[in-house]
Amino acid sequence: MNVHHDEFSAVPLLDIDDASVMRGERLILDRFSLRIGAGEHTAILGANGAGKSTLVRLITRELYPLARRGGQAAMRVFGRDRWHVSDLRGLLGIVSPSLQHDCTSDATLEVSEAVLSSFFAAQRLGLDHRVTPSMRERTNEALEQAGATHLLGRSMASLSTGEARRVLIARALVHRPRALLLDEPCAGLDMASRRRFLENLRGLARHGTTLLLVTHHVEEILPEIQQVVLLRDGSLLKQGSKAEVLTDTLLSATFGMPVCVERHGEYFSAAIE
């Protein structure tokens, strides 16, 4: 199947309708609904154990919702309930801690190979993978977009957390996806690296890549992100604009402690009272 990106420009990025997801013996998402429209940069915020990773895995098709009575699809990504995972990756790039772990634990994996192998939905290049000049061009372009050109030639295992994260963003960007799903993208970054990284993401957002940012931290909600979703105990606590959602009351309910939210220019912060 060829995926033509224009076909997906107007359909909702995500439409989850009454989905329930089990992990092991436990029901983690219980009749969960969430709709994210086309082009809506969104932060998904929740405490440890709120169900963020479960939601990410539902979106990336590593987990499936329980079958519903009547058999109707409980979730659609870009308007479809069925996807070949490799086609979906072309529209929705993923950057996750597990991908970073896999790429950085391979001692001989070099930066350009980590990006190029994405064209073959592989983790490294194999003998049967034919790399074309246009793939190399796209790789260089994506590394530049992600601010990672200077890392070419290095092994993934030798990179700092922040450097490796940039290469993984490039790996997701080679497909020129409509959207990026970023699961805890700032984990392990110091505050200056975090700000530089976030500014880089802002550039991507301004150039038309929709960002779905999953995080514990209010500080990571970029100015371009206008919509926030709060998760608590596997349920959607609130979805709305930053003004509606980033309040002391709602964040206290999200984290189960009295939290005070402050605005700093275009960014926010939160602290326990």
Ligand SMILES: Nc1ncnc2c1ncn2[C@@H]1O[C@H](COP(=O)(O)OP(=O)(O)OP(=O)(O)O)[C@@H](O)[C@H]1O
């Ligand atoms: N394989 C599993 N079997 C049983 N329960 C699980 C499994 N994986 C996760 N859970 C439970 O599901 C709930 C949600 O976990 P999830 O990892 O989605 O939360 P999270 O919001 O991503 O948390 P964190 O911020 O700590 O990563 C937690 O209570 C967790 O213990």
